Amino acid sequence: MSLADIENRRVPHPRRVVVLAPRVGYATPTSSIQPCVIPSEAFLSGAEGPASVFRSIQNDARVPRPSSAWAGFATPRSSHKRCVIPSEAYFSGAEGPASVFRSIQSDERVLRPRYARAGYLKFFLAFFFVASLILPRLHAQHFPGAKAFDYTREFVSIGPRWPTSPGHTQAEAYLRAHFQHDQLEEDAFAADTPIGNVNLRNFIVRFPGKKPGAIVLGTHYETNYPLRTINFVGANDGGATTGLLMALADQFRQQTAGGKLLDGYSVWLVFFDGEEAFQTWSQSDSTFGSRHLAAKWGRDGTLGKIKAFLLADMIGDKDLDIQRETNSTAWLVDLVKQAAHKFGYDHYFFQKEEEVEDDHLPFVKRGVPSIDIIDLDYGPNNSYHHTAQDTLDKVSPKSLTIDGDVFLETIRLINQR
């Protein structure tokens, strides 16, 4: 059978037309060097049909073979699969198989693929599909402030939680339930306060790391006792930073799942009780929980393991401007600044300097590198601080994202130190 014979025949009508997915291309003289699919029913339905042309081409020693094995040759058996037709072999002259292809192409009974550039389309679809999987992950590298905000909302919805109140008991139960599957330690003690002996309770949650030593993140969780008369809920003061630490815990929990260890130092979260004064702030009427724990950890040697202590206070504020607290350890302040700079958060940090007495002081006094990350400028003329105005609407997920990003980056920098 000569090529002229084939050219003079009509291409056999496919017995069962396989509607190939529009993504595949047809073999044409111009597309032949690109991956294509040859519909076998259309092309290879009989011994006298184009199948024998394929075979004769395959047997022709002069025909160059595709170099990569995966490409495969067009054969009756492989014709459903992707193949590469070397254009030099198929389309070298008007009398060659090219005209066979042309006659097939002009046969109206042969189904057309909808997209001529199918191969590229497929590639781009695959590219965008993969990109759609990767890009949200890149984006998700920001700390989930929204999650921290959700925890804050939940916690603040308990209501006022001043020591000795039912809300305080509920707040304790909330933390206990939330961290029940973690390494949770409750540090209960009786504090000698201006209103008498008060039972207080710090919560400590530990996530173990590979390096010996620990980085401690702290907040206080209770609300102010004197403000019990105004239904003070401390959304920002005690609430937001509790939510922040809970969302940070989510990350450490994930990283330590199944007995794994954090890459650097262990991370301990401390939820302090009794930060607020019972009557009027003084060295003896304030920071009961942190003074108790720092003293205890001083006695039992735990303080020696602490590489750094980062205290979070009132940094859920929508209008975030974190002061440079002057009792804080200089190198830690520098690391936090460096961490903020990485995300372009410079203007939220350390534009002003201020000395603040807070839960970090008992640790500073004992030589633990510590920083109070605090925004003590809350509302116009600080009018939301310790007022009934300290409600959830003054707190923002965005500020919590900034905080979380900076805390995590600071931890990374401490681990590298």
Ligand SMILES: [Zn+2]
């Ligand atoms: Zn306060």
